Amino acid sequence: MDPITKLIEEFAHFPGVGPRQARRFAYYLLTRNADTLKEFTEALAKAKKTVGACISCYRLFSSGNTKTTHCMLCADTHRDTSLLMVVAHDVDVESVEKSSGYRGYYFVLGGTVPILETKPEERIRLKKLSSRVKEATGKGLKEIILALDLNPEGEHTGNFLTHSLAPLVKEHGIKISLLGRGLSTGTELQYSDPDTIKNALSNRAPAK
Numbered sequence: 001m002d003p004i005t006k007l008i009e010e011f012a013h014f015p016g017v018g019p020r021q022a023r024r025f026a027y028y029l030l031t032r033n034a035d036t037l038k039e040f041t042e043a044l045a046k047a048k049k050t051v052g053a054c055i056s057c058y059r060l061f062s063s064g065n066t067k068t069t070h071c072m073l074c075a076d077t078h079r080d081t082s083l084l085m086v087v088a089h090d091v092d093v094e095s096v097e098k099s100s101g102y103r104g105y106y107f108v109l110g111g112t113v114p115i116l117e118t119k120p121e122e123r124i125r126l127k128k129l130s131s132r133v134k135e136a137t138g139k140g141l142k143e144i145i146l147a148l149d150l151n152p153e154g155e156h157t158g159n160f161l162t163h164s165l166a167p168l169v170k171e172h173g174i175k176i177s178l179l180g181r182g183l184s185t186g187t188e189l190q191y192s193d194p195d196t197i198k199n200a201l202s203n204r205a206p207a208k
């Protein structure tokens with residue numbers, strides 16, 4: 001395979017990037033000068049070296065050269081320990097934080113469950129979520145908020161989680177809620193504006 005095609009293929013693996021956009025990215029990079037490209041590859045290498053997953057919420061964060069195991073949000077002891085929000089991806093945490101309507105803690109599933117998936121527990125961090133919930137009950141957890149995309153896969157994931165967490169929730173008297181209908185159907189959380197997320201949060205409803 002020639003190097004340009006290879007580069008285009010690499011970009012085509014990026015989330016949300018189609019073949020046309022992959023092509024544009026590849027040609028954009030190839031028309032930069034050598035110094036710019038060097039900066040780019042160095043930034044990438046450095047990020048990869050200093051970035052790790054938080055051991056509490058599992059989102060990626062930069063620990064610099066320290067041995068920090070918790071991201072800034074999980075390390076913040078002033079947040080509300082009665083709330084745990086479950087999101088699909090790292091970027092969703094950023095979107096919710098921008099809305100400044102939430103002061104609890106997060107858990108990143110690392111994906112969603114496709115409707116016909118036969119091994120749903122392998123697509124998301126279900127075991128880690130269960131451990132996180134158990135740990136949080138010791139610190140006053142009262143509510144788990146499922147903040148998933150309002151599309152069929154997001155709904156399916158929500159149902160799967162509600163079902164899977166049912167025994168734990170019952171045992172510890174926790175409630176599970178879903179984002180309110182402030183978000184219109186088909187909406188992806190990461191593309192929602194801060195006000196919409198804030199409204200969806202204040203209009204959240206119990207999961208059935």
Ligand SMILES: [Zn+2]
Binds near residue numbers: 056058072074075
């Ligand atoms: Zn964290």
